[in-house]
Amino acid sequence: MKKKTLIALITTTVVLVSALTSILVTGRKTNVNTDKSIQGLNEELSEIMYLGSLAPSSHNIQCWLIELYPEEGKLTVSADPERKLGVVDPHAREQFLSLGCYIRTLEEAFLAYGYNVTYSYDESTDTMNLSFKKISDKIDPNTIARIKKRHTDKRAFDISDSSKNEYVAKLCKNNGCEYYSFDTKEFAIIKKATTDAYIKQAYDEETAAELSNWLRLSNKETKDKKDGLSAEQLGITGIKKVFYYLFTNHENAKGKTFADQGIANTENQLNGCMGFIIVSSGDSKKELVECGIKATDIWLDLTENNISVHPMSYAIEEAEYKTQLPSENPQMLLRVGCVKKYGENNAVRRDLSDYIKVH
Ligand SMILES: Cc1cc2nc3c(=O)[nH]c(=O)nc-3n(C[C@H](O)[C@H](O)[C@H](O)COP(=O)(O)O)c2cc1C
Incomplete structure (x- = not known):
């Protein structure tokens, strides 16, 4: 073989191998390294606060601000005014629901580590006050596992399996919320309203721009920002994730092709659905926080029973x-x-020191 041909062959092989490696690396799950250390907080409390942050929040905005007094066993949770979805959530409805989700998850984390927890909402400051007291040295690994297992599942669910239908109906009845299974007329109404609302939003410039802002469009962006919606959060994994990251940017994510894909995806999700749960409440901030607490309570139960959950707002x-x-x-x-x-x-969660102040 001629020297020139050999060099060309080696170069091509090196290029192909490195392209393949980079594809494989991109397609792998992104592990975000959340920094759990904060001065003034022991390892156990840091871990509890980290587990609390695994709570759901709309667009994964993680809109909580915490003032923590470890010596007194107290903390306050309030909404971060910088972390709000001004277009789809102008009245901070979802922001306060998300705070409720955070409070219930944090409570669960404290319980797992043997603490007793009480909380009360202060309507004059729109702040939740939470007290915690260690009452046992026993750590409950099942509760910790449940917090880590809970997630939003954006895949189409298996409609041939409705074995858990009755369980969900009973759970909702016991918790004062509504359940509409796939065979009810209300189910069809919810499905149509959700599809139509999604289509409206997908083609709305401002809504699309806001969503684009919270999309994380590379492993690097996900690791740097530690919030928002990465490919995995959207249920896109493996080779699909590689192509998604290769061809999507913050500009074309506001365009028609992206909107069309989102609509097709939403229709697919709605076709793969055993039923809808509706959690209702009044509109005051306190009621919204309580509603988020209740929804998370139900969600954790569903998680334990291997029933997948996907909020569709x-x-x-x-x-x-x-x-x-x-x-x-x-x-x-x-x-x-x-x-x-x-x-x-x-x-995909932020560093604790980004939003917790220890006193
Ligand atoms: C109040 C609220 C509203 C939400 N609305 C939607 C929604 O409309 N569509 C969606 O795909 N996910 C929705 N989510 C799910 C979030 O995107 C999800 O919680 C967030 O990305 C964090 O992911 P995790 O739940 O897997 O921890 C919502 C979550 C909350 C708390």
Whole structure:
């Protein structure tokens, strides 16, 4: 073989191998390294605060601000005014629901580490005050595992499996919320309202721009920002993730092709659905926080029972579609169903020192 041909062959091989390696690396799950250390906080409390942050929040905005007094066993949780979805959530409805989700998850983390927890909402400051006291040295690994397992599952669920339908109906009845299984007329109404609301939002410039802002479009962006919606958060993994990151940027994510893909994806999700849970409440901030607490309580139970959950807020966010929903004052709409392999939380979460101040 001629020297020139050999060099060309080696160069081509090196280029191909490095391209393949980079594809494989991009397609792998992104592990975000959340820094759990904060001065003044022992390892156990840091771990508890980290587990609390695995709570759901709309667009994964992680909108909580914490003032923590470890010596006194107290902390306050309030909403970060910088972390709000101004377009789809102008009245901070979802922001306060997300705070409720955080409080319930944090409570669960304290319970796992043997603490007793009490909390009360201060309506004059829109702050939740939480007290914690260690009462046992026993750590409950099952509760910790459940917090890490809970996640939003954006895949289409297995509609051939409705074995958990009755369980969900009973759980909702016991918790004072509504459940509409796939065989009810209300299910069809919710499905249509959700599709129509999604289509409206997908083609709305401002909504698309806001979503684009919270999309994380590379492993690097996910690791740097530690919030928002990475490919995994959207249910895009493996080779699909490689192509998604290769061809999507913050500009074309505001365009028609991206909107069309989102609509097709949403229709697919809605076709793969065993039923919808509606959690309702009044509109005051206190009631919204309580509603987020209740929704998370139910979500953790569903997680334990391997029932997948996907909040779909589009119809609630759009007044004309909200009125079509079969509920007085819906705040959270959860698509639920069964899957073959449950999965776990992607744990894209911010460093604790970003939002916790220790006193
Ligand atoms: C109040 C609220 C509203 C949400 N609305 C939607 C939604 O409309 N569509 C969606 O795909 N996910 C929705 N989510 C799920 C979040 O995107 C998800 O919680 C976040 O990305 C963190 O992921 P995790 O739940 O897997 O921890 C919502 C979550 C909350 C708390």
